[in-house]
Amino acid sequence: MGNFRRNKKKLPAISTASLPDIVFMLLFFFMTVTTIKNTPILVDNNLPKADQIKKLEMKERVIEIYVGKPTEELSKVLGSEPKIQLDDRLAHVNEVAPYVLSEIAKRPDAIRNTMTVSLKVDKKVKMGIVSDIKEELRKVNLLKVNYTTFEGNQLSQLQ
Amino acid sequence: MARNNEIPEVNAGSMADIAFLLLIFFLVTATIQTDMGLNRKLPSKEPTPPILVNERNILRIVLNKNDQLMVESEIMGIDELRATAISFLDNGGAAQRAQEPCNYCKGTNDPASSDNPSRAIISLSSDREATYGTYVMVQNELTAAYNTLRNREAQRLFHQDFVEMERQYFDPQTDKAAKKKLMENILAIRELFPMQLSEAETKQIQ
Numbered sequence: 001m002g003n004f005r006r007n008k009k010k011l012p013a014i015s016t017a018s019l020p021d022i023v024f025m026l027l028f029f030f031m032t033v034t035t036i037k038n039t040p041i042l043v044d045n046n047l048p049k050a051d052q053i054k055k056l057e058m059k060e061r062v063i064e065i066y067v068g069k070p071t072e073e074l075s076k077v078l079g080s081e082p083k084i085q086l087d088d089r090l091a092h093v094n095e096v097a098p099y100v101l102s103e104i105a106k107r108p109d110a111i112r113n114t115m116t117v118s119l120k121v122d123k124k125v126k127m128g129i130v131s132d133i134k135e136e137l138r139k140v141n142l143l144k145v146n147y148t149t150f151e152g153n154q155l156s157q158l159q
Numbered sequence: 160m161a162r163n164n165e166i167p168e169v170n171a172g173s174m175a176d177i178a179f180l181l182l183i184f185f186l187v188t189a190t191i192q193t194d195m196g197l198n199r200k201l202p203s204k205e206p207t208p209p210i211l212v213n214e215r216n217i218l219r220i221v222l223n224k225n226d227q228l229m230v231e232s233e234i235m236g237i238d239e240l241r242a243t244a245i246s247f248l249d250n251g252g253a254a255q256r257a258q259e260p261c262n263y264c265k266g267t268n269d270p271a272s273s274d275n276p277s278r279a280i281i282s283l284s285s286d287r288e289a290t291y292g293t294y295v296m297v298q299n300e301l302t303a304a305y306n307t308l309r310n311r312e313a314q315r316l317f318h319q320d321f322v323e324m325e326r327q328y329f330d331p332q333t334d335k336a337a338k339k340k341l342m343e344n345i346l347a348i349r350e351l352f353p354m355q356l357s358e359a360e361t362k363q364i365q
Binding site for chain 2 (some may be wrong): 014019020024026027029048051052053054059060062067116118121123124125126127128130134141144146148150151
């Protein structure tokens, strides 16, 4: 017993001083890797659910269009009619085509033909505005659309 | 000097805790964007000559402003849509007429339904007042119908699900040679059950 105790005293304490460094490294890694989207979403965006979905690969080939009711604070000013959000502003339907074209112009030539429009539409929105947007997209010959959804069983939302 | 000695060492042990707290905060708040959905191709604006299609080759789906579904003049619940679409696509009624028979169809060969999957067209028209959620549900069910049939054929021909084949094809880690092979197979399956979904412009249905 005495022997044991003496041994223990000789063991140096494991230094935990480098632990914060390791954790900070992890922290910085996550901070740099996760791109927090800084365009604020100005409309309600409760996407519908679907289960027959495909992943949208390659972010640079995607243009996003949000549609939904303005958020609570904004709806006091703008009313509760669904609005279209392009980038960080609310827009009218006929601004969709110019916006999409300007977004395409920002991309390199090689991928311009493979652009997809991701429609992030709130599930309570009426079809009218959605089909107007689709009509606008057809006008500029941008035909690949993706109805972006959450993953899940859609029949469960029937109730 | 004596005083200096009395200052205790700053304990760095809690530093790790603080950093962990920050780490967890970032992990939780940084929501990864959902980028999944149903892919569709819009029809081109170029005028195309009208094609004459036999009425039996069209499955007419109408979504009205109260989110009710009507399939071939009958009101239908959305949960029945998938089965209806499958039996329509897989019908292979041409077997009765001995022209372009569909030798892989397992349907009922009903002469009043579609002749051949390559001719079967699903027409979806929705009211402007219908909600988008329901519309996506309908689209999802129709995609499911196609996927079920395509999976069946892919299993028969290539012993693999069609959905899985597509996933592998779009996976950036799949190498080129495998991709080429996959694409051939995918196209072969798509040939068997081509997705022909016609969407008339949404209109105000009286």
